[in-house]
Amino acid sequence: MNQGVFDKISKFLVPLAGKLNNNRYLTVLRDAFMLAFPLTIFGSIAVVLMNLPFLDKIMSQSSLNTFRSAMNIAPQATMGIMTIFVVFGIGYYLSKSYNVEAVFGGAIALTSFLLLTPFVLLVKGQEAIQNVIPVDRLGAKGMFLGMIVAFSSAEIYRFIVQKDITIKMPNGVPPAVAKSFSALIPAAITLTFFLAINILVTQVFHTNMHDIIYNLVQTPLVGLGSGIIPTLIAIFATQILWFFGLHGQIIINSVMDPIWNTLAIENLESYTKTGEVHHIISKPFMDIYTVGMGGTGMTLAVVVAILLFMKSKQMKQIAKLGLAPGIFNVNEPIIFGLPIVMNPLIIIPWILAPMLVTLVTYISMSTGLVPPPTGVTVPWTVPIFINGIMATNSLAGGLLQLVNFVIVLVVWFPFLKVIDRMNVQKEQGGNGDQSDWKVS
Template identity: 50%
Template sequence: MDKFMETLENVLMPIADKLNNNRYLTALRNGFMVALPFIIFGSIFVVLANLPFIDQWVGEEAWATYQDALGPASAATLSIMGLFVIIGIGYKLIEGYGGESIYGGAVAIASFLILTPQVTNFDLDGTVHEVGGVIPTNVMGAEGMFLGIFTAFFAAELYNYFVKKDLTIKMPAGVPDAVSRSFSALIPIALTLTIFLVVRIIFSFTPFDTVQNFIYTLIQEPLTALGSGLPATIIAVLLIQLFWFFGLHGQIIVNSVFDPIWYALNDQNLAAFQAGEELPNIVTKQFMDTFIVGIGGSGMTLAVILGIFLIGRSRQLKELGKLGAPAGIFNVNEPIIFGLPIIMNPLALIPWLLAPVIVALVTYFSMAAGIVPKPAGIIVPWTTPAILSGFLATGNSIMGGLLQLVNIGIVFIIWWPFLKIMDNQYYSNEKKADKETSNTGNRNVN
């Protein structure tokens, strides 16, 4: 076991270290964090606009009016979440270089809009009409996510390159600082946007017509199909657990790679849910966050806390349960990860790896069989307690909450024998320590 763990550590630690410190993955992760408040806001109103049974109480006309009134909340946030991510990536990347970060976000979004076709088609009485001067919202959501990410990276890098080359306008002393900074950014921004304009013109002469079509056809569609499959999901779950086992934040590392795929799948489900159509995807951002991470945190340690309360005899486990339970209810599990401990603990390795994989399989096939609704694309805040989060994530279905209960039971069963062994070890050590303390006290008295 020691040799196996040493081999795993030697292989994974360098990879994890490179991923965790990668400039672009860090900017990508932080870019999604910028978008998160808007995403959660929109998701809350999606839930409110689709509360069960209200349509039967108020009538169809009043129900339609109610949904129309709340609709702009999600349309202005979830439907165009890509814009917030693009601004966040550009901002954070330039911030990392120590530059004027606001211009990083601005040049990223402007570059993306230059590449975006400002035309849309609509069907009227069987005839397709083209309307110019408009930007389709779908390219700002799931379809445009990958292009937006790449555009933000390239735009920020180009802007930073031109700034470092000192291609800036220097204003004389006495000019207000805001004006001076604006003129300093003028040439780098102009050169960056010109490059993207040339790229747009070049693609207009290709069979793809737009960069969006190129990215979606050759990159995003295949990657999204891969990320929505069960094998890739299991690999992602295992990597999260392995990184955590060695003391690295597995979610941050793995999510930096998979989040663009999972969010795109989430957005597709949300669009179908709002349109009353069949949901296309099982694996989405909420599949991972609600039915795996959202049961006490990474590794679903809410079940571990339950096990501690039921079988714990040692003082160490009892105190750990008291400390970890309040945070664990809201999916914060660092007390358990570091206090049990799980990190570098050979006894914890098997249940730590096995339980999330089994739960992912059970969740996937429950949804594939139609027993539990697929995630509706509603972003549920990660601190939402289990059962409630499952109910909300599946479009207000009680089956989502019941599935989380089943998952807690599965994790509990898998962890039970390993917790028992740990508790016996801690209990035995405490008894031995108490005995030694007692003997020392008796000798001092004598």
């Protein structure tokens, strides 16, 4: 394997990935979604409980309807209004990154978003209901507007604060009071800006910013992100970055998570109302059918293949160390112990297996053989098969993972055998050193 090729690729990828990984806005976006993570987990658990397949066997239809009606508030109050948490999180973490008062940044971002949100519910065939906020504006439908407003409002707020255009209170005033007065002018200017935008859009153009952003920005991006080709490109980029020792998930997901999370919320909203799922690819699809099968690259199958079929003591020892973490989707022992990073013998199955499995999964779901994920958030440490059932609310979801597991094992097997033979020769004192193959 030509080391010069790897050096050239590395010189291009490492600086680029470093810039993406350290980008202020991508880091803030990732942290904002993680702020909502425990809340969405709670809502997802409620959805799973509401839709357990055997409930209609142990409960009457009336009792089942009552149970679901009582539990339905949980997903509505969490995943149903996820944009609120993301908007506040962006405002908070972006302000914090500039070392200005973060909680006011979050509050101002949320208020700015609400200033652009129509407080009216339009019901077909009925008169408009005033002074209410449609829940879908606070969920998937308002996600991209929320992110745009949160970033821009936090930037305006911190700019004014850093220019020292604030009210300064005398010494002895309680800190909470002083901070509130200090944020008064920045908040007023920022909120006035978004109020003016809302007046212009609603009174002159007779529409609202939610519909404008949804139609011009969100719908095209979500449509693009839900396609199999962009998804395969994202998988390819993730695997390549990991091959060079960079955390592909953090880098690629920072860009794609807003789209995949929006798709997941739309799926969940549809599933809880109609029992139907409109999008195959979403955040749970990516989590459960890639990372949720032993970690990045689906390496639990690699561990099992080594333990069952390989003879090298070195490889078996690494596999034993990686088995327990791999069951819970932690695979750094394999990535750095086998190793996978910068090992040209492994680059082909490392990239090919996830892309092939993603394609098989997509085809299985698009043809109706397996239901797509419902949109519930399953903790990433839940083991294979169980997480597949939970994500799709179907046994078929878990069985598909087992099929994918076999596919990964088959793709990796011949490459593992080559490495195994080399290691066995080395352990027996022969000329089987990998150093001529592995780029360091």
